[in-house]
Amino acid sequence: MASSQTLSTLFIFSLLSFSYAASGSSKLPKPKAIYLPIRKNETTFQYYTTFESGNPQVPTMIDALIDLGGPSVWFDCTSYVSSSYKRATCGSNRCKKADWSACIDCDSSPIPRCSNNTCGIFAFNHFRQYLTLQELGEDTMIVYSTNGQSVGFSYDVPKFQFSCSLTVEGLTGDHTQGLAGFARTKMSFPSQISSYFKLAKKFALCLPSSSQNGLGDIFIGGGPYYMLPRPEDQSLSLVTTPLVVNPIATNPFFSEGEPSNEYFINVKQIEISGKRVAFSQSLLSIDKNGVGGTKISTMVPYTILQSSIYNRLVKDFVKEAALNNIKRVKSVAPFGACFDSKTAPNTITGPAVPNIDLVLEGNTVRMRLYGANSMVKAKKNVICLAFIDGGTVPTTSIVLGGHQLENYILEFDLTASTLGLSSSLLVWNTSCSHSRLS
Incomplete structure (x- = not known):
């Protein structure tokens, strides 16, 4: 379950995005960059982000650890319900795109995380040091644009690929349900986002030392980066x-x-x-x-x-x-x-x-x-x-x-x-x- 802080933040995001979309044209402008927040767990000292996935009318909020070396995105699907979810079949182009894939079958009724003739990919749990074979699927992800200073419109990213885990045993923190990988792969979090919006293939992280006074930043697509109260664009001084x-x-x-x-x-x-x-x-x-x-x-x-x-x-x-x-x-x-x-x-x-x-x-x-x-x-x-x-x-x-x-x-x-x-x-x-x- 997402934290109350996560819920309140995303609720404000939704209000902002709704008001912007209602006052603008029906077709949103192409975003110059995409923004996601970063929080720090004060007990485990891990960093995690929050995103929404599933049917845009009733999305599921996911808190996922940020792993620079992670090749893909995966999270617990035991309570994930979405009418727009689609699994990847064995031998499909989506399956071929994923590195280290295999074909898996399931004896139960076909649902997310359990289907026959399904493409499975390997995911690594850093904290328990083991590999799991997980169902590869896709769904709509909701992300937010930014001008480097504030959050703007919300956008749907259809066919975002991730894998479903049956358990998140061993992940640290009270709110994490999976992992967002940022490695140099086609399946990584920033690669899929930048590819869909045709943004520059770059991302930036600003890790907070604490989340008590505000959130850190993920920018996908490049700058500017404004760190208030400073008025300068920090991307120019890197x-x-x-x-x-x-x-x-x-x-x-x-x-x-x-x-x-x-x-x-x-x-x-x-x-x-x-x-x-x-x-x-x-x-x-x-x-x-x-x-x-x-x-x-x-x-x-x-x-x-x-x-x-x-x-x-x-x-x-x-x-x-x-x-x-x-x-x-x-x-x-x-x-x-x-x-x-x-x-x-x-x-x-x-x-x-x-x-x-x-x-x-x-x-x-x-x-x-x-x-x-x-x-x-x-x-x-x-x-x-x-x-x-x-x-x-x-x-x-x-x-x-x-x-x-x-x-x-x-x-x-x-x-x-x-x-x-x-x-x-x-x-x-x-x-x-x-x-x-x-």
Whole structure:
């Protein structure tokens, strides 16, 4: 069941869209971009979005986790009822479009999630680490246009493809019913939306650190991006770094020789207070077996580092913190370095701790992590360095997690194969928590 916050937000969206459509022409203009909200679960630290699917007269509201590496969209269909739902049959063009499909049969009466001669696709549950074969179907999705500042018209997206799960066991959060994948596939959430409206093949995320003061953003199709109260279009100030294709797939189901559809970037080095963190540079490159490099993930709460990178980062950070009279205290698992928060005064960008810079490929491109993104409150008067030891032989050396991505604009341009990155919005006295309903 959707949360009361979800219901109220979508109700306001519906009122806005109805009033716009009633006062305008019968044919809506082509949207320049599509908007969806992002919420953060304050207990599980996962990010989820809300959309409507099914017969436009009586749509079902779905809360789905946002997975940058997810190849498709799937959700629990046990209570999903829609007269406009259609399943994909085995051997159909829709089935052929889906990667890793198979033919499934069902002994019960044909209903969503249970039909004979049905195309099934594999979906991966990250939290329970298992694959399920789910029925592939399609239905109408309802989305909203945006001018980068506020929400506009509602639009129907017919024949949106997703798969039906019989259970969402293992998904975190009280409101999530499935998963919205954003990977580089034809079946991903942004790919289907941009293809239908013939929008630019790009999407942007603005992950909120909290949903208590407003929602974060998904923009599909490109900018402008306005982050009130700032009047500037933030899309004009993004710096770009190449998206790297890992030649070996990193998801749990793939064909031999298939490249990864997840998002990798080149981190060239890490600096703390302008001083380089020393570790083997070979860890930052992806080898012929797909091992190494840096991946961006919305499913990992905190950045995970290969052990040698992690140990040196912690050592150097502790040293710099001591130079700033920041007192170290007993560690709180799973974090390796914790400090007395009273010795690191709070600022507009979080605790006053040494800055961490991720130096990226490109002309002087770097992602600066201030205290709000490098530290986390572990308990009363204790803040900890928000990085996790990933062991000595992880597949990926650096996995950038959600906490480090909050309050930045991340624009994924799939045509140019680049990542556009803003500076921390906190520097400009704004954030990814706001309202688009004005």
